[in-house]
Amino acid sequence: DAGVTQSPTHLIKTRGQQVTLRCSPKSGHDTVSWYQQALGQGPQFIFQYYEEEERQRGNFPDRFSGHQFPNYSSELNVNALLLGDSALYLCASSFGDSRTGELFFGEGSRLTVL
């Protein structure tokens, strides 16, 4: 049973560019959440997708956008990259809203912005 898979694992971009990160949830899961983890910090919630719609959003600018596909996989897009966007981007999946259950995380996509 495959867990949460993310791609790419590492990437380097320059300021002003755009990036797309991808996530496939654990089998049987229908909800995907994205987190940003800067070096030495805890993860910060970006947004959550359920039934192909953004259900919740954290305190991130509109440069951060996402999408969920009918097969529940998801993409995170970041436009006009800034140096401060350099971080580990984690995807987490769950069935439903996981109020009492754990989220299953992928190993992340490490983005470096030069």
Place this chain on the structure above:
Amino acid sequence: AQKITQTQPGMFVQEKEAVTLDCTYDTSDPSYGLFWYKQPSSGEMIFLIYQGSYDQQNATEGRYSLNFQKARKSANLVISASQLGDSAMYFCAVQPYNQGGKLIFGQGTELSVKP
């Protein structure tokens, strides 16, 4: 707003001994969940244990137990019989009950287990 505070940036423990990782939280929500995650160097966040705010008993999962003191807004993680593989970053998180999937994490504690 919710906030998690983990005051121990780094901790050392001898193999086979127990260790307590501290976590205090601040939330105005009447119902919430508390979580602990482990993050090894691979980057993946691994779920360890969950405590609901209305649970009367402290949660336990194998070698992990959560010392929940609601009045003090404290949710410390106790790891018994530490193993070398326990060396990792540990994060405490709070989730408002009506915002499933939206975890608010602390800064983390780096645990090193000595042989």
